[in-house]
């Protein structure tokens with residue numbers, strides 16, 4: 147694999163695809179007229195000169211970006227299955243989502259999560275999942291199923307599982323409640339997402355000390371600053387229900403973009419159809435005055451860094467060729483979307499192939 151990338155870069159073999167346009171470099175924040183070369187589904191070349199390729203696609207006045215990653219979403223809120231959700235969001239430039247299947251888990255438990263993982267495998271969209279930490283969310287609830295230590299042990303073995311989903315029982319953490327602390331300990335070496343609206347001061351320190359690394363429930367500038375100061379990542383969500391960009395965008399524009407990302411949390415089918423997915427978040431962030439390259443970083447390299455997805459998030463040789471071509475950095479209308487170097491959407495139309503459902 148490395149050899150074939152090196153050969154293609156040397157010009158000894160032809161690239162599969164060469165894309166030209168205004169290349170957006172999310173690492174240093176530059177935009178330049180250049181080329182991205184794809185070989186075997188990976189980026190093989192990024193530079194200012196063309197290279198021999200089997201197929202050349204020129205987008206002279208358009209922008210070439212890494213495709214987008216949604217760091218926190220509940221697919222069930224879209225009322226679609228993962229494979230249908232993929233068809234809806236790929237044409238908007240999304241290549242990857244990190245989903246917390248706690249809604250289906252509350253009804254069907256492990257079987258429901260297994261269904262989500264299997265159905266997700268049928269599409270080109272990259273799906274990762276967090277293990278629901280709070281099913282049921284309190285002991286006052288009568289849920290259809292429970293995700294206990296036994297289920298967590300099983301789920302940890304799936305390659306699509308990145309860690310423990312939003313720990314909403316923050317009172318339990320602070321009060322050293324065994325049931326939640328045991329789950330956290332079991333996922334200690336993985337990512338642990340938070341959910342702690344308004345938690346501040348000593349209680350926040352206790353919560354962070356459990357290894358909880360992010361929060362998407364932050365509501366104010368001061369709360370965001372305090373959480374960032376303690377080393378957490380802040381997920382600014384702009385979905386169908388909660389909308390936090392207008393109140394939190396200052397966190398980024400005032401010089402603290404390093405550990406902040408844009409996520410949707412919940413996105414209804416009609417809103418995806420009419421307004422979009424992460425392209426809508428980008429549009430909203432830029433409308434609120436955020437630098438467009440900073441906004442793009444918050445849906446590409448930032449979630450890739452936080453979740454340790456080494457091969458995603460930027461146009462860099464060796465990484466997955468997940469690319470979106472947009473008309474401008476204001477509306478972010480996606481003209482073409484590539485996942486693993488394959489054209490999967492064009493002008494809003496989904497072109498991806500799907501595997502058949504398992505019986």
Ligand SMILES: [Zn+2]
Nearest residue numbers: 218220312411
């Ligand atoms: Zn959530």
